Amino acid sequence: MGFEVEAGRCSEPGPRKRHEEGRRNEDFAAVVQPTHQDEARGWVAAVADGVSEGGGGAVAAQTAVRSVTGDYHATPPTWDTTVALDRLIGAHNAWLADHNRRRGEGTAMCTLTVLVLQGQSYTVAHVGDTRAWLVRGAECLQLTQDHTLDHPDLRSGLTRALGLDDAVRIDYLQGELHTGDTFVLTSDGVHRTLNRRRLAELASQGTAQEASEALVREAVASGSRDDATAVVLRVHGLAPARLEDVLMRGRQLPVPVRLRIGAALDGYVVTAVVADNGVHRLYQAREAATEQLVALKTLHPARAHDPEERAMLAHEAWLGCRLGEHDAGGFVRVREVASPSAFYTVFDWHGGHTLEQMLGAGRSFRIEEVIAGALAVVRALGRLHRLGVVHRDIKPANLHLGDDGQWRVLDLGAAVSGREPHVQRQLHAGTPSYMNPEQWLGGPGGDDGADVPADAGSDLYALGVTLYRWLSGRLPYGEVEPYQLGAFRRDPRPPSRLRPDVPIWLDHVVLKAVARDRAQRFETAEEFALALERGASRPLPAPSATPLVARDPAALWKISLAISLLFNMLLVVWLLFLPR
Template sequence: MLQDLSRQKLAVTIGQHSVAGRKPLNQDFHGTLVPVGRVLTLKGAAFALADGISSSPVAHVAAETAVKSFLDDYYCTSDTWTVKIAASRVIAAANSWLNAQNSGTSDRNRGYLTTFCALVLKGRQAHVFHVGDSRVWRLVDGSLEQLTNDHRVELSAEESYLARALGLSASVEIDYRRVEIEAGDVFVLTTDGVHDHVPPRALAACVAEAADLDKAARDIVALALSNGSADNLTIQIVRIDALPPTDADTALGEADALQPAALPQPPCDFEGYRILRSLHASSRSHLFLATDLESGDRVALKVPSIGLRDNADHLRRFAMEEWIARRIYSPHVVSPAAVPRQRKSLYIATEYIEGQTLRQWMADNPAPSLETVRGIVEQVARGLRAFHRKEMLHQDLRPENVMIDREGTVKIIDLGSVRVAGVLEALPDLDAGEMLGTVQYSAPEYILGKDGSERSDLFSLGVIAYEMLTGRLPYGGQMARARTPRAQAKVSYVPAPSLDPRVPVWVDGALRKAVHPSPLRRQEALSEFLADMRTPNPAFGTRGSIPLVERDPVAFWKVVSVLLALVVLFLAFLLLEPS
């Protein structure tokens, strides 16, 4: 059975077969879902197989439920999630449901229990998920490589039991493996009714020589039966005929379909909008205030800058901004505007936030109270959580990218640097190692060319909180210039109380930890940082318990210099004294 997906640069050939064998009921179940278009790019193609335990009269229901729920629910998860996160959560949910059905069953061997394995092909990677003793194989140079380990405990040659199965307990441990793939690779999924009775060498020979994979699947099942298999038998064979290139065209926006909008000259009409005035201009884009001529709604329109209109990567990321905004639901993140008309050019429409940037607010409020700072920081953190729940990182959090509206609601804006984990699986070259944030607020790991994490966004938030309280950056300009791990280890944190004595020492401890050069030394989560900002943490001590070298490095070295000068004078006096 050929699924030709050449338009999306992925093509697979699938062969599969399942029979009850010598049993009256087939308790195995299998399924395949190969979507098209944007869904294929963002979620991939999925294959799943389950084998209900033979001692249970309802095991066939468990197997069917596991496969169907996986194929249905996986494609309902956020397309910003990685395959691992999305699939693991779906499998865990199926396990919880099956286990709940077993709550009134005294004999677990007669409950809703099943093995399960799944294969997801996305981009140029294969993702394997496994619970139980069904197997996933890969054909490599004519031989089969087993990608899964059986979760079966052998008590004797005649007696064994499953150590793991869906439905067996309230939680389930799922084996996960990711492998790089190439065109021509073949994957095989089997239940024990097949692989217990067909040697890997014979299985590999049947698959490698087959032109018709459906026929190969039937032949392998027939071979297992002739070799004495008394169990249900199921096999799936997936051959990869073509893969997307690493620089695959994105299916996330309209960068490839639309030309960048011409730079408007306000006041003017533009694609159903009346552009009133310019709001902001940078090297990357121009932002305008506009009114929708049909609805009368005020919106902010963003168009690419003239200098980057020939930069395909920039246009691709520009088109992603609105795609990202439509997947974030938070009052603390800018919202996309409705676009009821067919676009003629590439631009972005978002809500218009009437207010001021945090940068302007800081200029207007040079000495805010600690409680005011806490309130702003907590709202920004809520916005960041909305990104993190979708496996996104903002990567460019700075005062210019935070707005405060007239009601005091804080919103994160400018999504042009957001990293989407699920998208990078499909389009690994999207960022091409480029540092997208602003160096003064970027976490040190970005400066070193490393990938970020949620703690990287925390670093940026910590810098902003520090700056609101002191008017300065915690490392001055040192961190921006530190381009090596050794240089970063030498930067000196300036204690906030040394700049503003109103800042409590324990608050300074929270800030110091949030902006530590090493991500592992920062708070584990945004919630921990917020708690440290509100409640004294004994680990940060009091002013007197913090060494002077950490509390005020400048004062420490001044004291050291004075002491050394006194020692030098004393030694000089001893040398000059007559003997």
Template sequence: MPDFDSADDNATASTLISVDAGCASIAGRKPVNEDAVQVSIPEAEYALTTKGVCLIIADGVSSAEAGQEASQYSVRTFVEEYYRTPDTWSVKHAGQKTLSSINLNLFKKSHAFTHQEKGFLCTFSGLVIKSRTLHFFHAGDSRVYRFRQGELAQLSRDHTVNIGAGKSILSRAVGMDNDLRVDYGKAPIEEGDILLLTTDGIHDFLTSDELVGVLASDENAQSLCDTLVARAKAANSDDNISCAIAIVQHLPHESRDDFNTKLTRLPFPPHLEPGMKLDGYRVEQELFASSRSQVYLVTDLDTDQQLVMKTPSMNYVDDIHYIDRFIQEEWIGKRIDSEHVVKIIQQNRPRSCLYYLMEYVPGVSLERWMKNNPLPAPKLAIGLVKQIASALQAFHGMDTIHQDLKPANILVDDSMHIKVIDFGSVFVAGIAEVFIPIEHIGALGTATYSDPYYLQGKNTGIQGDIYALATITYELFTGGLPYGEKIQDCVNSRDFDKLRYHNANRHNPIIPLWFDRALEKGVTLDETYRYRSLQDFLQDITHPNPGFLQDDPQVDNSRSYFFWQIMSAFWVLMLVLVVFLFSNSG
């Protein structure tokens, strides 16, 4: 039986980076500490090798009134999101895309408080130590230094503008604009190097010579941080005082077959058969196969845990855009945390081929479930809809749109618990150029459930996912589609203009008018009238909206006209009957 196990699984301390790191932060003379600082050294060897060590520092802009929230969010989120990025991404690519997402989120928060003059702004300096190289990302006036053999070098530059009278203002900060211009740099490092991050509460009050005097002492990283903070406080620093330090103790040996190069050139795995082994996973069966990918049920031979492995199709082995999108699916999945979204499994072993792992969810697709359970009880159907909406809220909370929500991408287990799967069409706000990198023939979504605007090249954001959810809700309650099967043949706006909504109670007469009108609003082809939030849609399908109980001239008038026709005919018949009886009695 073929075995594709990787032989390179004997990582030793000599191949790993080792640093002594520490950090310190105090409010100083200020009542609130708006600085944030964090050091992250992965325990797992694989993460330490593929991602490295992170040191992050941020200084909230006090005049923005939400500087503390901004700095804490930026530091915490960068560390979380950076380690979730694909192993195949370079440090530069991963850091810049992570920061772009953070920046957009803060910018949107600032605009949500426009009338209250509450802005979410902070400086940011991040350092990643990977292999034998340091990488830094910088915006604002916090600083990045390297201390080597008695020489202190400032690697970052201050983003400030002198406005006279000895005063300056920030010209760049995270959250200041919807498009963040971040400085990126990298430099080789040596064993014994000391890397230092500071906010202006330190470097505005301690000279370079004073910094050198502290760093040259034979102390560990945490002691150096504590000493710098104490010295700045003694120097009458009137700002928050923060720093982070990493002392490089050991660096991995350089290799002619660099690990990062191997990652970015992973081959496609061959078609896998039951019994084959790949990187410590045994293939049990093929669950799904298409022209674009294959999905297998596998067993982790170390833990005996069953997982799902997704592999790229050999049809796209030379398509770099397809490869990029496949790699990003894993990252997108790692960012979404919900009990109703399938979880991506963190890799702890080197990969010899391109694939990623997901949790195994026993069950069937909602598509098959609906065929086996036509017109389920309303309470059961609403319960499924609420779970799907919860999954979408997890996506939207990360500024992410699923864009291909359909019954085939939703799993239902025996307990009626659902999981949304498939991240192949996802759109992430702020970094859209990554996720739609090429012109696609047709759209990524599925015509039956995808927003017609999206299928015509326009992204309607959350409204597109609401359209898909409303369509699925319609199908659960009726067994049909809101515009019938013809929607699958539509290719342009003229085709969509010919479509007419099919009232849900034509398929299922027990559906009340208010529920049908909520569905119609959810799938309307005019986005200006469509729901703008999932909460509003859920409210209207679970509680009668009084506005939907009023007469609709386009619907109810025709029914009223029909009613009066019947009544008129009835009275004519009664009149004829009376005349007949009267004439007979005479």
């Protein structure tokens, strides 16, 4: 089920205004459902209560609500929800304050409460004494605090309102959405008359529109002397988790303590401790409801208060969920936890071994097994690249052959998507021996000192190095240390020289994938896959040897120096020993 919200709103003027001609309802409310293009920005609802002074309250309330709800979906998608609301509300407050200074007599002020339902979270922005409520199960939570004078006789005196000052301080609250949540926005004409219990009862009855009408109708019948307005929104289905939802969860939830075998966490029972590298902990667990095995990944308690590590783990979880929305084939699926009590990620569990483990144990693969495995991995990388994601750490340790016979790419912790944390983007991630030379040596000219960031081609090069080792047991350029230049000053030997049963066409594919010059390599995963599929039927041409100047830009200088030294030595011999 996708994001499904039901909305209703109702507003009635106070008793005196209903009988006096020309008296306007100074409350105003609106709900805006996103179009398909704006779906990622979510639903926005607002209620405002004008401050009656010179008749400007109604204008202030209407313009405030229309400004926020009308312009919210036009804000840049890169803005956080709180940033977008802050800019919109702040701009309108400045306009109202300036309007009041110019007007001279009377003022246009209002209170305002805005609710945004987006992805799997909600955001409330609030100024004044309108209120936002959350009805969840048997609970009715007041999400806002009134900005009024703390005195029984001055409760209607506002300490904050739009138009009161040039700058306005806005309260924000964010939380997780649950299916079945009901949100209610009310003006003081409703919540000063109805108590919390009655408000929750009425908000839960009938449709959302019927509930909003019932709230206003009962408030008026109970003697409300002010305008009465209610907005009701019910959440029937959640959208897939957004990165912002996962980041918020990562900031708010605690990191689990060290889990021992038999420990329970949100319906998962730990069955084994798989890994602990000082940054992350990986557990095998069994889901109590289904008896299925899963993997739990958490931060090490030593990194629990590191916001960057939290953001990186949240980004990895979001990427896993995003891959599952399209086609999780070739990757490990991430499971969403409905109401987690701690910050962790749940993966499907697959028995089996990584390629690193199998090569380390001395397992040999037939040529057809290697080709089938490489095809599965390169197709998975193609899916990843089409989503704009670069893995950045392809190597045998991150390729897993499951007991079901499927190859999967592991560990998206270093991946970049364009929305990763800044520190992750700056991280020189990867394993040196599997990183393309230009990441160390700079651009096409080489040795220019400007490192080139990893891209889709970097993943294909790393897969080429992996394939070379898969076939021959060796690395094409040997073990490479960070910023080592000499390793790339020779062309790698064809794998068939190290393993005679490797066909010549596969030699050409592998050597093209690990070529020193990036212009000679595969440009896309689809091109790489096509070369493996065609095999001997349409073999690639033999790669040409890399020119000495390309492999070692200083070679000409070295040759010139050697010739110069030789000439000078001959000249010295001629001058000293040969007759004149």
